[in-house]
Amino acid sequence: MNLSHLRYFVQLAHTRHFTRAAEQLYITQPSLSHAISQLERELGVPLFEKGNRNVELTVFGERFLESVEQSLEILDESVDYLHRCAQGNGLIRLGLLRTLGVDYVPRLAADFIAARPDKQIDFTFHTDVTYALLDKLKRRELDIVFSSEAPESYRFLCQPVTRQDLVLIVPSDHPLAKYHSIDLADTLSEPYVKFAPGSGLRYVVDDLFKQIGDETPPTAYEIQEDQVVAGMVSHGFGIAIVPYMEMLLRLNVKILQIARPVPDRRFYMVTDPSLTQSPVVEDFKQFVLSRSPFATPETAGV
Numbered sequence: 001m002n003l004s005h006l007r008y009f010v011q012l013a014h015t016r017h018f019t020r021a022a023e024q025l026y027i028t029q030p031s032l033s034h035a036i037s038q039l040e041r042e043l044g045v046p047l048f049e050k051g052n053r054n055v056e057l058t059v060f061g062e063r064f065l066e067s068v069e070q071s072l073e074i075l076d077e078s079v080d081y082l083h084r085c086a087q088g089n090g091l092i093r094l095g096l097l098r099t100l101g102v103d104y105v106p107r108l109a110a111d112f113i114a115a116r117p118d119k120q121i122d123f124t125f126h127t128d129v130t131y132a133l134l135d136k137l138k139r140r141e142l143d144i145v146f147s148s149e150a151p152e153s154y155r156f157l158c159q160p161v162t163r164q165d166l167v168l169i170v171p172s173d174h175p176l177a178k179y180h181s182i183d184l185a186d187t188l189s190e191p192y193v194k195f196a197p198g199s200g201l202r203y204v205v206d207d208l209f210k211q212i213g214d215e216t217p218p219t220a221y222e223i224q225e226d227q228v229v230a231g232m233v234s235h236g237f238g239i240a241i242v243p244y245m246e247m248l249l250r251l252n253v254k255i256l257q258i259a260r261p262v263p264d265r266r267f268y269m270v271t272d273p274s275l276t277q278s279p280v281v282e283d284f285k286q287f288v289l290s291r292s293p294f295a296t297p298e299t300a301g302v
Helices: 003-015 018-025 029-043 059-086 104-114 130-138 200-210 226-234 246-250 279-290
Strands: 048-050 055-057 090-096 121-127 144-147 157-164 166-171 181-183 192-195 219-223 240-243 253-260 265-271
Touching: 003 018, 003 029, 003 059, 018 029, 055 059, 059 279, 090 104, 090 130, 090 279, 104 121, 104 279, 130 144, 130 265, 144 279, 157 279, 166 226, 192 200, 192 226, 192 240, 200 240, 219 226, 226 240, 226 246, 226 253, 246 253, 265 279
Parallel strands: 090 121, 090 144, 181 253, 192 219
Antiparallel strands: 048 055, 144 265, 157 265, 166 240, 166 253
16 A cells, blocks of 8 residues: 555545645645545545535545554654664663672763763663573663673673772681782682672682682672672671672771782673664664773774
8 A cells, every 4th residue: 555645645634625635745636636546446445525626535534544644643653763763862771780880881871971962862771690681681671781791602792891800808807807918729718608600700700719720619608799798708607709899898808809810800791793783772882892991993983
């Protein structure tokens, strides 16, 4: 069915006059008459009844007009939405680790919006552990995830964008508290408060111990949240490797630098390369890469 003919029909239905409708449509009256006749033949029913000077809608035309106007409104809204998306407007759905929600991701989003004052850009933010976020990305519920590196099985693109300092914390009265730095090999007999499986940090910490051998320290507890891990340590439930946080300075813990192996926790911008992203999402990805300490000469100039 010809879209132009539907728009001609709506215009004629409102003006009820072929000549005026043709003028408003910037077409000739014979062209309008031909289009309406063709539409009626296609539908198999008359849409208009001719009067002395004007035309009137038939009962079929009245019913058809309501449906056509609703359809054209939906179509026009969709076309307008796509045009706005093509111009760099739209929604960006982010998934992120909670530790990145304190400053890093909010600052990126705020700076991105500020740098594009002529655009209408919105964000949604969803926090969770790494594997839950990756599953949401796989289900296409998120556009970008900021987390630990995704396993190869996901077939995601993982680009390093920032890093985080890891430290060892022990209760203030613990024998190790007399040190300022520590070799993790010297802690293998100590019970650890560990991050729960499914947390990206759990695998980062496990990898640190793999670098010094096959032996791993005993597990006292497994906790999901880094703040809770720190709280458990402060009350003597074990020692732990955690991200450096200002809250550690207020707890009953001693902070030790890890001398060996040197921890290098990186956070990644994770995306699904099999998906076609909107222009605003692609723009934000390049913006993030341009702010990364791991930026290449190509991304640094964005």
